[in-house]
Amino acid sequence: MIEIIGPLEHGSVTPGGKTVPLQKQLIERLQQAILAGRLPAGASLPSSRLLAAELGVSRNTVVIAYDQLLAEGYVLADRRGTRVSSLSSSTSHAAAHQDAAATEVAYAARLAPFADIPSHSGSTALLTPGTPALDRFPLAAWRRSLERAMERALPDLLGYGVPAGEPALREAIAAHLRMARGVRCDGSQVVITEGAQEALKLCVSLLTNPGDVAWVEDPGYRGAKAAFNLGDLKTVPMRVDQEGMVVPPEAWRNSPPKLIYTSPAHQYPTGAVLSVARRLELIAQARRVGAWLIEDDYDGEFRHTGEPIASMQGLVPDAPVLYVGSFSKTMFPALRIGFVVLPRSMVAQTRIALQELLRGGHRLEQVALTNFIEAGEFGRHLGRMRRLYRERQQALREALAVHFEPAQILGGNCGMHLTLRLPASISDGAVVDLAQQQRINARALSGFALQPCDEDNGLVIGYGNTVAEEIAAAVGVLARCVNEVAGCGGRRGLP
Incomplete structure (x- = not known):
């Protein structure tokens, strides 16, 4: 060896x-x-x-x-x-170069309408999925970063900035992604957006025409479906299993996509990790048909066991992948700073389009975030949150074992939520409606599916924003709601 x-x-x-x-x-x-x-x-x-x-x-x-x-x-x-494992074989360098050249020609045609455009200088309810521990955010350190930004850069920061975002922040994000997530990039490829949702909309605007086909995970992130719908795309759901998105071989022939949305490090809401074999297959097939992959690194920073799952974007050179992330979970949602890492071949071609689509706002916050990252505060905060979320997840697992035994639980190696499957005879939507009346904000698994089936029935239960001492009582409320919907009056378990 x-x-x-x-x-x-x-x-x-x-x-x-x-x-x-x-x-x-x-x-x-x-x-x-x-x-x-x-x-x-x-x-x-x-x-x-x-x-x-x-x-x-x-x-x-x-x-x-x-x-x-x-x-x-x-x-x-x-x-x-x-x-x-058996992995997808890589295409030859010559074939890959030809595929990339053909894709670049098609993409240049997509951006032709922009050629003549002139240049321009949360919830407090318990068990809410996707909401971080806001009470543990280091406000004093953030305040110092804001004060440094105000002292050193005002009044210049009150005007429009570079459309793609503050250069220093883009470099800081690229350095972090290279080290922590295995992303192949530099600051010129990073575009700052107003959260991950704007990053998804930007991908749709840059890469598609109305009527193009887009694939999404099913069940999956509703924000991706919304972005595709706003772009008048034909959205095709792809089922998710324990290894992530499942693409039937005939789908590449019958419904060839222009965009493919996937969350490979931590699929939302099932928590599945997209296997490396499927990642390589997606990249190879996307190159073949001229498609682009959107890699949403949802909760990828909060891996609870082993090393963090590396990005799909960095798996092979020049992958047709746009890597999307945000600071809503790692910092706080109101910050509204996200980003997309463009393939290197797209940077020059998108310059004029970005000047029209973006305006370079939130400059004070962007400079403060740069200070926060470079001072090491961001890394220290991530470390504290990983430990905290491991503790809260354990408390949730113990409560589920008491109130829902036996139970099928999805996810757990990453992120801030677990998904509990319910029998098809129990309406997860009805359970959620009852729970919300008592300030319990679990979500219905069926609501994440475009084509729900029996296995898409359950509860998506967050633990990021709920202290460990309150989790057991909150899960007890959920159990009573389940039993009420099921029509049984017992204290424990699934009927």
Whole structure:
């Protein structure tokens, strides 16, 4: 194995002077070997004990690396051991170049109408999904960042800024994404938006015409469906299973898309992680048909087990992926700062269009956010929130075990919510209506589906904004609502 992946480097450091842990080195070496074909599909990996002895590292280092590869879908594990998954084969460089060239021609035609345009200098209810712990946000540190921005840059910041956003913030976001999320980008590719929703609308405006086909996860994020509907796109739902979006082979022929929306690191609302095999297949097929992928990194920063799931955008060079994110969950929703990372080939072509579509606002907040990130406050806040959300999720799991036993729970390795499936005979919408009367704001799983089926019946339960001490009582209220809808008067469980 050492001939394939090479020896690990004790004391290896990044260009920034940070030590690279052995387990991270091993994960990256194995991923590169699998993607390059040096470890082919079906190949058996050595036992953790044997590989640890060969590399001269602790067995725990190898176990952690194998667990991460398993989480991302690079390997399979069963009684026969750990084996390499079957991944989509990469297209040749020449074919990929031809596909990219054809796509760029088509995209240039899409932006032709902009060529002659002149240049222009939350909820407080308990168990709400998607709402962070606002009472734990470091307001004092944020206030200092705002004050520094006001002292150093006013009154200049009161005018319009660069349409794509403050250059310093774009560079700071790009640096964070490269390190934390594995995104291949620099500041020139980052466009600041008013939250992730505007980023989705921007993707629709830049990349589609009315009547184009767009694929969305089903059940999935309603904001993506809204953005596609506003663009008069033909929205086609794609079912989601435990490995993320499922695309039937005939769909590429029968309903070829222009846009594909997916949330690979943490699918909302099921919590599924899109396997690496499906990621590569989506990228390869999107290139073939001239489609663009929107990667929404929903809650990707809040991974609770193992290493964070790396971005799909950074999986292969020049992927046809637009990476979307925001600070609504990691900071606070009212900040209304999001971003989209454009493919490098699109940066020059979109310059004039962005000048017309955006106006470069919220400059004071953007400069303050730059200070907040560069001072290390953002990283420290993320670390605190990861620990807090792990504790609150555990409290929610314990409460669900008491009040809903047995229960099928989806998700849990990431984010700020769990999804509880209900029997098809119990209307999740009716349960939610009852719960909201008592300030319990769980959401109906069926409401996230374009084509609901029996398994799309359940409750999406947030824990980010609810202290651990209140979770058990709130889940008890949910259980009573379920039992009332089901027509049974018992205290526990599902009927």
